[in-house]
Amino acid sequence: xxxxxxxxxxxRRRWREDEKLSILEKVGLNGxxxxxxxxxxxxxxxxxxxxxxxxxxxxxxxxTSETVFLPLPSPxxxxxxxxxxxxxxxxxxxxxxxxxxxxxxxxxxxQQLIRAVEAA
Numbered sequence: 696x697x698x699x700x701x702x703x704x705x706x707r708r709r710w711r712e713d714e715k716l717s718i719l720e721k722v723g724l725n726g727x728x729x730x731x732x733x734x735x736x737x738x739x740x741x742x743x744x745x746x747x748x749x750x751x752x753x754x755x756x757x758x759t760s761e762t763v764f765l766p767l768p769s770p771x772x773x774x775x776x777x778x779x780x781x782x783x784x785x786x787x788x789x790x791x792x793x794x795x796x797x798x799x800x801x802x803x804x805x806q807q808l809i810r811a812v813e814a815a
Contacts, residue, residue: 710746712750719743719750722743783796783797784796789813790813
C-alpha cells in the first residue's frame with residue numbers, strides 16, 4: 696500500500712469548471728465507470744456526482760431527456776452471413792424493464808419502442 700505523509704496544513708484542491716467538465720466527459724468512454732475516473736484523478740465518486748448536479752443546475756452540462764446510444768465494438772468473428780438471422784439486442788431501461796429487438800432494426804424504430812415501453 697502507498698502512504699503519504701502530509702506535513703503542515705492540508706489544502707483543498709480547487710477545480711475550474713472546464714477541468715470538472717473534462718473529468719465528467721471521461722465517464723463512459725471505453726467503458727470507464729465513475730469509480731475508474733475518480734480513481735484516475737484522485738477524487739471521490741461523490742465529487743463526480745456533485746459536479747454533475749452542480750453543472751446541470753448552472754446549465755453548463757445539459758440534461759439528457761432523449762435516449763442516448765453509445766457505440767459498442769462488434770464482437771470479433773461474429774460477422775453475420777446471409778443465411779444467419781440478425782443478432783438480438785437487449786436494452787435495459789431506467790425503470791427496470793427490458794426491451795429485446797433485432798440488431799438491424801432502424802434506430803428511429805428502437806427509440807419509438809423505448810418511448811412506448813417507458814410510457815406503459
